[in-house]
Amino acid sequence: MRIFAAICSQHMHLSWRSGQTMLAVSFLFIAITLLPFGLGPELNLLRALAPGLLWVVLAISLLTGLERLFQADYEDGTLDRLLLVPLAFEAVVLAKLLGHYLALVLPLILAVPLAGLLLNIEAARLPVLLAAMLCGSPALVLLGGIGASLAVSVRRGGLLTVLIAMPFYVPVLIFGAAAARAGLETGVAVGPYLGILAALSAASLLLAPFAIAAALRSALR
């Protein structure tokens, strides 16, 4: 347990100190700020599109951070070392993913309400949007982790990571945006959408650590 905590907190520490967290949050804000320039300053249009746009921008900012999730450790030999600790490698992977989630993804989600202001989103819509993001984001990280682990031995493999992970993001984005829409309309239940998002996250949590550990093991050979 101490080893798990150490790996998790070291990952958070590194992510914070190397500026990854600030970079990802800044990226989210810049991307959101740029949107009205492309779409035009019509408030109603922005408001209608906001939940979907926020989901997509969240997914993209998340993916930019994923490139370095395992690659830095792969290149400097830390992964070799983490294979030789008295802890299952799947648990080591899970510790790193948890560290990544706490250090990078949670700040991104917390920044979403503020970014929503820029898109003229109503305050009433925010709780549902945030709940959907909290339910769905673990799946995004875990599925993205599979992409990151498959591309770990490729230098500048960020784009490859995105290509591998993006198709798996489709269900999460569909139900995430649907939840946000349902939250707006009266008489439509939000619960089932959140349930499906949580189920996607739970299934990923069960399967992804094994897939990631296997991919990393074979990359280290």
Place this chain on the structure above:
Amino acid sequence: MAETQNLFSNMQHSRDAVCRADGLACARGAITVFEGVSFSLAAGQALCLRGANGSGKSSLLRQLAGLLPAAAGTLTHPDPAYGTHYLGHEDGLKAVLTIAETLAFDAALAGYRADNDAYADIAARLGLAGCDWQFVGDLSAGQKRRLTLARLIMDPRPLWLLDEPMTALDAAGRALVTDLAEAHLESGGMIIAASHETLDFADAEVLLGPRR
């Protein structure tokens, strides 16, 4: 401070531990790097792997660490998760951490926590100053190499796998490695090192390649 004493304890390793290879082979893709390698190592013994560049010294060490599967032959060695230290070419150090933070992570992986004085002691023993504030990214290659030796001291494991342990080290650094190795062998440990240089602590040598 029971936990701190742990850092310098002169632990005795089991005298029954062995590390043995029988007809070991290594393949990289379609190429056979080496084959028919056999040796046996008992507690308190050290082995030096020799061979030209590309003869498979590092691959053999990775096989012994369980990181690379053997193409043929059998290997008997301590469970890598508990019994093996592997110091490879990549140092596994993080440039943005200080020496003390690096040592704290090493200690956590070894399963305990110590205080800053203990870390400063270890850094001093390795010839590193500025434990609290010096960033690893600012260290020289030799100093980084010294810092990786901390793992050997902080986490007593019977089998050390050292890949070019003398690289980048000055005379004092080499003496430090030799001292650590001799103390380790005395307490019943085993060492397998790949090196192009003469290692004073090695009892035997295995020559890898050229293929027959």
